[in-house]
Amino acid sequence: MVEGRCMKCKAQVEIQNAKETTMKNGMKAMKGTCGKCGTNVFRIMGKAK
Numbered sequence: 001m002v003e004g005r006c007m008k009c010k011a012q013v014e015i016q017n018a019k020e021t022t023m024k025n026g027m028k029a030m031k032g033t034c035g036k037c038g039t040n041v042f043r044i045m046g047k048a049k
Contacts, residue, residue, distance in 0.1 A: 004043035006034040015041050 006013045015032035023029055028045040 002030050002032070002043065004030065004032070004041040006037065006039055006041055008037050008039045009034060011036075013041065015043065020045075 002015045002018045003012050004015050005011070014035045015030055016035045018030045018032040021029050021031055023044075027047055030043045030045060032041055033039065034041050
């Protein structure tokens, strides 16, 4: 279970269909959708190792 902040709901929500990605600067992030409203949610996790 991964949580992120939904900007539409203005709350911490569980990220549905979460996929781990690596950004251009080398940081890891999780992408998915909000479990409540379906909006895209993006959470930066930290440096990739």
